[in-house]
Amino acid sequence: MGKLREVLNDMTGGNCALPLALEAMGERWSFMILRAAFNGVHHFEEFQQELNIARNILSNRLSRLVDHGIMAREVMAEDRRKVRYQLTEKGIELLPAMIALRQWGEKWGAGVPSTPVLVDARDEQPIGPVTLTAHDGRVIGYKELLWKHRSELQPLGQARVRAEGGLAPVAAE
Amino acid sequence: MGKLREVLNDMTGGNCALPLALEAMGERWSFMILRAAFNGVHHFEEFQQELNIARNILSNRLSRLVDHGIMAREVMAEDRRKVRYQLTEKGIELLPAMIALRQWGEKWGAGVPSTPVLVDARDEQPIGPVTLTAHDGRVIGYKELLWKHRSELQPLGQARVRAEGGLAPVAAE
DNA sequence: TGTATGAGTTGCGAAATGCAACGGAGGCCC
DNA sequence: GGGCCTCCGTTGCATTTCGCAACTCATACA
Numbered sequence: 001m002g003k004l005r006e007v008l009n010d011m012t013g014g015n016c017a018l019p020l021a022l023e024a025m026g027e028r029w030s031f032m033i034l035r036a037a038f039n040g041v042h043h044f045e046e047f048q049q050e051l052n053i054a055r056n057i058l059s060n061r062l063s064r065l066v067d068h069g070i071m072a073r074e075v076m077a078e079d080r081r082k083v084r085y086q087l088t089e090k091g092i093e094l095l096p097a098m099i100a101l102r103q104w105g106e107k108w109g110a111g112v113p114s115t116p117v118l119v120d121a122r123d124e125q126p127i128g129p130v131t132l133t134a135h136d137g138r139v140i141g142y143k144e145l146l147w148k149h150r151s152e153l154q155p156l157g158q159a160r161v162r163a164e165g166g167l168a169p170v171a172a173e
Numbered sequence: 174m175g176k177l178r179e180v181l182n183d184m185t186g187g188n189c190a191l192p193l194a195l196e197a198m199g200e201r202w203s204f205m206i207l208r209a210a211f212n213g214v215h216h217f218e219e220f221q222q223e224l225n226i227a228r229n230i231l232s233n234r235l236s237r238l239v240d241h242g243i244m245a246r247e248v249m250a251e252d253r254r255k256v257r258y259q260l261t262e263k264g265i266e267l268l269p270a271m272i273a274l275r276q277w278g279e280k281w282g283a284g285v286p287s288t289p290v291l292v293d294a295r296d297e298q299p300i301g302p303v304t305l306t307a308h309d310g311r312v313i314g315y316k317e318l319l320w321k322h323r324s325e326l327q328p329l330g331q332a333r334v335r336a337e338g339g340l341a342p343v344a345a346e
Numbered sequence: 347t348g349t350a351t352g353a354g355t356t357g358c359g360a361a362a363t364g365c366a367a368c369g370g371a372g373g374c375c376c
Numbered sequence: 377g378g379g380c381c382t383c384c385g386t387t388g389c390a391t392t393t394c395g396c397a398a399c400t401c402a403t404a405c406a
Contacts, residue, residue: 016287017278018208018271025274026201028363035191039320044384054364059385069281081372081383090281092315096303097277098191100270101198105190108242108263114189116320120307124327127313128306130269134293135301139310142265146297147212147289154297201394217353227395232354254352254403 024068025094029053029061034091034098037071039116042084070094100130197241198267202226202234207264207271210244212289215257243267273303 025031029051036050048058062085065071070091076082099118106114118127131139198204202224209223221231235258238244243264249255272291279287291300304312 015285016208016275017282017285018204018275018287019278020282020285021274021278022201022204024278026204028195028199031191031195031199035189045382048384054366055385056365056387057363060362079373079383083384093280094277095315096305097270097273099305100273100303101194102189102191104267104270105192105194105197107266109190109193112188112190112193113323114191115323117323117326118305119319119321119326120311120313121317121319122307124319124321125308126326127318128308128310130273130303130305132269132272132291132303133301134295135298137301137310137312138293140293140300142268144294145300146292146294148292148297150286150288150290153290153292153299218351221353227397228354229356229396230394233393252352252404256353 021097024065024070025097027061027064029057030065031098031101033058033061033065034070034087034094035102037085037087037091038095038098042086043082044085047085065091096130099127103129194270197238197243198270200234200237202230203238204271204274206231206234206238207243207260207267208275210258210260210264211268211271215259216255217258220258238264269303272300276302 025034032051032053033047036047041047041050044058044062047053047062048055051058053061062071062073066073066085068090069088072086072088074084074086076084102114106112119125120127132145134140198207205224205226206220209220214220214223217231217235220226220235221228224231226234235244235246239246239258241263242261245259245261247257247259249257275287279285292298293300305318307313
């Protein structure tokens with residue numbers, strides 16, 4: 001798994017957490033396994049039949065996800081043949097990335113409406129599109145964005161932190 | 174690229190645009206190339222030196238991205254040796270997915286702050302975390318979400334469309 | 347005319363992927 | 377205990393993809 005990690009931490013003079021994410025999730029089946037996990041799949045045989053993935057690959061991917069702390073592996077007490085794979089907090093926080101990808105596929109693919117759909121538990125309405133937002137929550141389009149080197153950032157009063165409720169805010173950007 | 178596509182369109186009785194997205198972007202270097210493109214890289218040699226990717230792979234990835242309509246390839250008029258690769262609208266709309274991934278890596282990785290950073294052009298403040306939102310724009314956490322089969326959805330008045338400004342809204346979810 | 351440059355290709359070894367068959371611990375039933 | 381089934385893997389081998397270095401080839405440039 002060398003190449004990607006080695007080189008990509010010093011891109012363009014800048015560095016980037018993207019290769020880090022890709023090291024964990026960049027392999028062919030990782031996101032599909034994640035999706036299944038989000039849909040309540042917990043056991044090896046379930047993943048295997050659901051995804052039709054080769055058993056050795058599945059085995060490998062699951063251990064890798066466990067190694068990366070994205071899923072937890074637990075031998076079940078009531079039947080010690082069974083192993084339960086469960087998303088961790090870290091894994092759950094991949095949901096926005098996964099949904100963003102899925103929405104993109106839905107928009108630009110052959111018009112396949114995805115199922116099942118994520119809905120707000122409160123009103124059972126489907127969630128909105130995943131977007132980029134300003135520090136105050138305003139939705140921002142691509143043309144309103146700039147890439148800045150970290151050193152050129154200017155503090156703005158006490159940059160207000162976003163509203164409550166979501167996934168814990170990420171460090172900075 | 175058989176297996177993934179074939180099988181994954183009929184997962185769990187439901188279907189899903191995720192495999193579609195992964196078919197375009199699921200390969201090892203695709204997201205890194207995309208990131209470079211977002212940072213103003215446009216030419217083969219630039220990508221190659223920036224990413225330290227093997228030339229044949231780069232060549233292959235670029236054509237694939239072009240095939241998928243994510244980048245456009247254009248021989249430059251003023252120097253016909255040069256080819257310019259440019260993100261299309263479709264490619265640009267992968268930005269939320271890429272940023273979500275990057276933020277995740279930043280949060281859970283070894284505390285590497287990514288550079289460059291995306292900022293709001295208006296106030297030059299870094300953008301907020303990518304989150305899931307309800308149809309009205311409220312931020313929603315994982316525990317407030319449900320997976321529903323598309324058939325079980327109940328219409329709600331005239332579901333208000335989100336505020337202006339962002340990337341064009343995705344079909345439904 | 348000769349040299350350099352940008353954008354690829356080709357050939358080949360190394361690694362990842364996919365398939366089918368096998369192994370082995372744990373439960374279940376008599 | 378002995379036979380049988382289930383779940384979670386592993387092993388061996390064919391196929392595909394990846395990575396590296398060297399090579400082509402059409403421009404530009406002097």
